[in-house]
Amino acid sequence: MLASTVAHVQLFGSPMDLGAGRRGVDMGPSALRLARLGPTLVALGHRVDDLGNVDVPIAEATTTPDEVGARFVASIADVTRRLADAVAGAAPGAIPVVLGGDHAVSMGSIAGVVRRARGDRVGVLWIDAHADLNTPQTSPSGNVHGMPLAHLLGHGDPRLLAAIGAPPLHPRDVAFLGLRSVDPAERAFIHAHGLTAWTMSDLDRIGMAAATGAALEALAHVDHLHVSFDADALDPVVAPGVGTPVAGGLGYREAHLLMELLASSGRVGSVDLVEVNPILDERNASARVMVELAASLFGRTIL
Ligand SMILES: [Mn+2]
Numbered sequence: 001m002l003a004s005t006v007a008h009v010q011l012f013g014s015p016m017d018l019g020a021g022r023r024g025v026d027m028g029p030s031a032l033r034l035a036r037l038g039p040t041l042v043a044l045g046h047r048v049d050d051l052g053n054v055d056v057p058i059a060e061a062t063t064t065p066d067e068v069g070a071r072f073v074a075s076i077a078d079v080t081r082r083l084a085d086a087v088a089g090a091a092p093g094a095i096p097v098v099l100g101g102d103h104a105v106s107m108g109s110i111a112g113v114v115r116r117a118r119g120d121r122v123g124v125l126w127i128d129a130h131a132d133l134n135t136p137q138t139s140p141s142g143n144v145h146g147m148p149l150a151h152l153l154g155h156g157d158p159r160l161l162a163a164i165g166a167p168p169l170h171p172r173d174v175a176f177l178g179l180r181s182v183d184p185a186e187r188a189f190i191h192a193h194g195l196t197a198w199t200m201s202d203l204d205r206i207g208m209a210a211a212t213g214a215a216l217e218a219l220a221h222v223d224h225l226h227v228s229f230d231a232d233a234l235d236p237v238v239a240p241g242v243g244t245p246v247a248g249g250l251g252y253r254e255a256h257l258l259m260e261l262l263a264s265s266g267r268v269g270s271v272d273l274v275e276v277n278p279i280l281d282e283r284n285a286s287a288r289v290m291v292e293l294a295a296s297l298f299g300r301t302i303l
Pocket residue numbers: 103128129130132145230
């Protein structure tokens with residue numbers, strides 16, 4: 001995808017909050033649509049198909065046991081399969097954009113991207129306050145939205161690994177940007193597997209432009225770049241309506257610069273926009289910020 005080229009974007013909603021401790025991110029796809037995500041991308045000249053939502057059970061209506069280590073794991077595994085199938089079936093050449101939902105939806109979206117890549121090497125830029133590297137054994141909460149990346153790397157609950165059903169990501173093919181709330185077991189995981197990360201502290205020191213350049217360089221060897229953007233990477237002042245707000249996040253212009261640099265790299269092949277929580281929001285402001293950022297990611301420039 002190039003800043004100046006026309007993209008074919010396919011939107012997939014996954015209105016799931018089974019992975020989150022706090023409810024409400026199931027309304028994320030609606031909030032992003034009401035904030036005019038589709039029309040905004042069309043106005044940039046892109047072709048956009050909204051393929052609707054995958055089927056997601058409602059927490060109150062699930063009949064699977066609410067397991068302590070990994071809450072709603074069986075239902076989340078079902079959603080992972082459905083979303084992976086949908087994304088794997090995206091039109092040739094299209095850029096799938098998955099609307100969450102809690103970050104557990106990325107198990108399905110990235111599994112679908114890996115299947116669709118047919119052996120091409122898939123790299124992931126994980127833009128997030130959190131590392132999402134827990135497993136049911138290490139998670140302090142049992143909330144699966146803190147575990148998707150561990151599972152995509154091949155570690156964790158066998159039911160989720162089976163639902164992903166794609167070869168695990170290689171640790172060298174993952175880079176973090178924006179980390180600031182990392183559990184001890186996640187820190188150990190990052191060091192044990194040599195994952196690359198630009199934390200908020202790194203961003204303070206070297207600035208967003210250098211950090212984004214370094215992250216793209218670290219992923220220069222992959223064939224397909226997936227951007228998984230958790231709204232909680234943003235500072236709560238910019239976006240209060242997110243799943244798990246953490247102080248000290250990306251500022252408004254800093255986040256736009258990141259998106260503009262990704263757009264001008266011409267390398268983004270698929271995207272997640274997750275963890276928008278309208279319950280905590282103020283008149284859909286956070287969804288609107290995410291749509292503005294998506295516009296920058298899809299080539300909107302100031303001049
Ligand atoms: Mn996350």
